[in-house]
Amino acid sequence: MDGSSEAARSGRAGFRKIKIFDTTLRDGEQSPGMSMNLPEKIEMARQLERMGVDIIEAGFAISSPGDFENVKTIAETLKDSVVASLARASKLDIDRAWEAVKGAVSPRIHVFLATSGLHMKHKLNMTPDQVYEQAVEMTKLAARYCADVEFSAEDATRSDRGFLAKVIGGTIAAGATTINLPDTVGYTTPDEHYDFFMDMRERVPALEKVTMSSHCHNDLGLAVANSLAAIRAGVAQVECTVNGIGERAGNAALEEIVMTLFVRRESYKAETNIHTEEIMHASNMLTGITGVGVQPNKAIVGANAFAHEAGIHQHGVLSNPLTYEIMTPESVGLKESNLVLGKHSGRHAFGERLKRLGYDISKDELTKVFRKFKILADKNKVVSDSDISALVDETMVGEGAVGESSVGEQSIGETAFGEN
Numbered sequence: 001m002d003g004s005s006e007a008a009r010s011g012r013a014g015f016r017k018i019k020i021f022d023t024t025l026r027d028g029e030q031s032p033g034m035s036m037n038l039p040e041k042i043e044m045a046r047q048l049e050r051m052g053v054d055i056i057e058a059g060f061a062i063s064s065p066g067d068f069e070n071v072k073t074i075a076e077t078l079k080d081s082v083v084a085s086l087a088r089a090s091k092l093d094i095d096r097a098w099e100a101v102k103g104a105v106s107p108r109i110h111v112f113l114a115t116s117g118l119h120m121k122h123k124l125n126m127t128p129d130q131v132y133e134q135a136v137e138m139t140k141l142a143a144r145y146c147a148d149v150e151f152s153a154e155d156a157t158r159s160d161r162g163f164l165a166k167v168i169g170g171t172i173a174a175g176a177t178t179i180n181l182p183d184t185v186g187y188t189t190p191d192e193h194y195d196f197f198m199d200m201r202e203r204v205p206a207l208e209k210v211t212m213s214s215h216c217h218n219d220l221g222l223a224v225a226n227s228l229a230a231i232r233a234g235v236a237q238v239e240c241t242v243n244g245i246g247e248r249a250g251n252a253a254l255e256e257i258v259m260t261l262f263v264r265r266e267s268y269k270a271e272t273n274i275h276t277e278e279i280m281h282a283s284n285m286l287t288g289i290t291g292v293g294v295q296p297n298k299a300i301v302g303a304n305a306f307a308h309e310a311g312i313h314q315h316g317v318l319s320n321p322l323t324y325e326i327m328t329p330e331s332v333g334l335k336e337s338n339l340v341l342g343k344h345s346g347r348h349a350f351g352e353r354l355k356r357l358g359y360d361i362s363k364d365e366l367t368k369v370f371r372k373f374k375i376l377a378d379k380n381k382v383v384s385d386s387d388i389s390a391l392v393d394e395t396m397v398g399e400g401a402v403g404e405s406s407v408g409e410q411s412i413g414e415t416a417f418g419e420n
């Protein structure tokens with residue numbers, strides 16, 4: 001971290017602080033192919049803490065003995081971040097969650113219960129009155145253990161607003177310090193989500209005394225937009241995951257929310273505690289652990305997200321990077337040297353770059369591609385990631401080793417970089 005990011009974190013006058021609640025290790029891990037073992041979870045949790053995440057949801061303690069151990073160990077390891085465990089609104093769950101997080105410097109119990117008609121009737125088999133009673137009683141129980149209690153009204157966005165307001169009022173009175181209103185099924189839209197939070201604030205004045213939180217899913221590709229609308233409506237905590245992993249189409253992507261608030265801070269008058277230069281590292285770590293990569297054009301962390309950089313160097317037309325950059329690669333932790341390879345680059349650096357771009361090729365193949373790279377580097381001085389991808393694809397396709405080719409797309413991209 002450098003001095004300037006330190007200054008950015010000290011807080012600007014008139015700027016609201018938005019807490020980042022990361023649920024990569026719970027909601028994220030719940031999705032297919034994302035399971036992590038204990039050492040992997042600890043490594044990830046440490047990186048989240050290093051990145052400045054305010055609250056880390058480490059798991060769902062009652063879901064398995066393994067998850068209990070994970071939450072407990074993370075709780076005992078971390079020092080700066082709040083460590084939360086999820087719990088259904090039942091005594092057994094809450095007892096188990098507290099057992100798991102009580103060793104943390106800053107523990108949180110996160111209790112949830114569904115409030116939508118659909119969920120109450122078809123999943124919980126409970127009447128609204130029973131749901132209200134249970135939400136209030138279980139929040140009270142959690143608050144007896146822990147000063148920091150979050151209550152989530154599952155499927156809040158599809159709940160009857162009058163009933164939801166009653167549950168929110170009841171759980172705040174019972175000791176909840178954070179009220180989270182999830183768009184569990186990714187159904188809402190930004191305008192509607194803004195109105196929803198404004199409406200709830202009007203219906204429940206007590207919300208002003210606690211932290212209001214949003215938790216958005218990406219079924220319609222709107223999770224980040226909805227989270228930002230919620231922030232505009234006064235939410236002070238957003239729940240999100242690294243690379244946007246999570247149930248179905250995923251959760252709101254941490255890096256997209258954080259960088260939007262960073263790049264457009266004057267527009268939102270809000271800021272986070274995230275050390276943005278740690279974002280790439282967190283994204284790569286998660287990809288490395290799970291083996292599940294992000295699409296190349298993924299915002300912020302995709303391999304092509306900053307590919308225009310090389311174009312700029314090649315053409316040398318920019319006197320001011322701001323002409324084409326809304327943020328620098330360095331601001332998310334990409335080093336320029338990682339983006340620019342030239343004729344002076346060695347075989348090792350070249351091999352490392354291929355790995356980072358997701359290529360796993362043999363030594364012989366590396367030798368072939370490296371030779372082509374040297375010829376190109378002599379001509380172009382600078383070779384971009386997309387040039388390298390094209391070289392690899394060309395070499396592999398030439399040998400019939402790779403079925404799918406992105407060469408066509410890459411060359412279109414090249415043209416666009418040059419002309420735009």
Ligand SMILES: [Zn+2]
Nearest residue numbers: 027184215247
């Ligand atoms: Zn969720």
